[in-house]
Amino acid sequence: MKRSTLFPYVVWMALFIIVPMVLVLYYAFTVPTESGATWSLENFARFFEPIYLRVLWRSLRLAVISTVICLVIGYPAAMVMSGNAFEQKHVILLLFVVPMWMNFLLRTYAWLTILERNGVINVVLNSLNLPSLNILYTEGAVVLGMVYNFLPFMVLPIYSVLSKIDRGVVEAAGDLGANAFQVFAKVIFPLSLPGVVSGVTMVFMPALTTFVISRLLGGGQFTLIGNLIEQQFLVVGDWGFGSSISVVMIVLILLSMAIMSFFEGEEKDVALW
């Protein structure tokens, strides 16, 4: 590509990626004083107080749980869609994608009416003479919201990698005497790893940083790292502390990406990015 055609992209990236990053770093490492600002690690010191570390731990825990559940549900779904066993596999694909056409907030709000005490689930349970469940405003509801919203991001990359696997390789493994389990464990799964890695990344990161799901379905009780950042910027106006949490998050995400790419190994040519 010519330099001149690259120019708009460079400007765009500088304006909307580099400048904001520099600002976040600036606010994170300074504290306001009478005459302006001085360099300080005070904001980071505050983050490492036990109360905020617990928030970080809670976010990591819920994000990992959601990611694992998405993988457990999503992988078999992707297998079914890419296999030949089911004729109408495009219908399944469509069913995964259609909800994404609707607004994310709207979909999450819908869960409120489903889960609440006098909501759809409990009305059905009560009509069957079963006791009501208190699901809304629990950690379980937050995990449910994450799994529901992010599942397509797990299924689609795995599906796309699985459907590109050469059928011949699978048949050859069978011909050479591998049983169904061995074919899966030694051939299909290793070949699908790039998809799994993409899926895990695409679920883990939004799950780690979400603040809407935890606020709506957790009733503001399960403060996640995203809520903490949002609160610092929108309610409290403590940009320094908010920025320092954001920097910690950036570091965490970079770390997890490094770990992921290590697992991705040499199959770069099949990877989605």
Added chain:
Amino acid sequence: MARKVTLTLCVLGLAALSALLTGCGQDRPTLYVYNWGDYIDEDILEEFEKEFNMKVVYDTFSTNEDLYVKLKSGGSTYDVIFPSDYMLTRMLNENMLEKIDLSKIPNHRHIDESLMGTVYDPDNEYSLPYMWGTIGILYNTTMVAEPVDSWDALWDPRYAKEILMLDSQRDSMAAALIKLGYSINTLDKQELAEAGELLKQQKPLVLAYVVDEGKDKMVSGEAALALTWSGEAMYAISENDDLAYVIPKEGTNVWFDVMAIPKGAKNLEGALQFMDFLNRPEIALRNADYIGYATPNLAARAMLPEEIRDDPQAYPNLDALENAEFFVHLGDTLKDYDRIWTEVKAH
């Protein structure tokens, strides 16, 4: 062929419509209004648009802090805003408001004298009261053991997971401070720490921290008790007869929301016209009726049904209300409130 014709007609229709719309936009001035969520009868906006040939862009916020941060961070200009009392002080201190010319708002004569000239803005140079009210407990009479009259009810383990608190730091802190017998404007770090502890202890009993959703949750019987503002309570009670509102005996906070014009407003003339329009008795009446908060407009209040007009919970007599306190802007101590509230939420 027929399809082609229909298509052409559609395209032509769209083009005509968009020409019409842009045509309107060009000669009508725009008024940017920033108000609390669900805090105006939106039909009134349309009537204002028609009568004054103006376009109203109406945005909403959910806490005073939202409003402040949005204005402070720049990038948005509004012509009319609706901060609460203590936020008005903060904005005045930081020189964020335009003076208003009361002679351009003749309808301000309808406003209750006792609600004019408050400590926040003694000469009403910058603001006019919009609505006022108290904080208290909205409860479902079928879900509580005995009538509620004390803030202790919000800490009563019998109502575990049936309590809604406000996701608004000054209000939730106020409930804890009043319960402890301290001022809701305390600057004392020890007292604040105690209030923070009390809120942390309460957390296992709380079903959720909400703002606007709270009244709907109470109406549908999702919770037994809620810390809430009087007007939200009046609305909820009108939707569900089992609900009742009480100003707890230990005391309450009396608050005002005001109309003001932020610095940098582009449509000053329109802003003043809008403020005058909202103070027309029949408009103020409809607004008060829709929102449920107490209107400071006496002419409008006189037209309200008797049972609302004389309801001591909806329109408490300010002089008779014991232990009622206004919120005062806290200056730098606000940081302590911020920190404690952040910790309560993170707990």
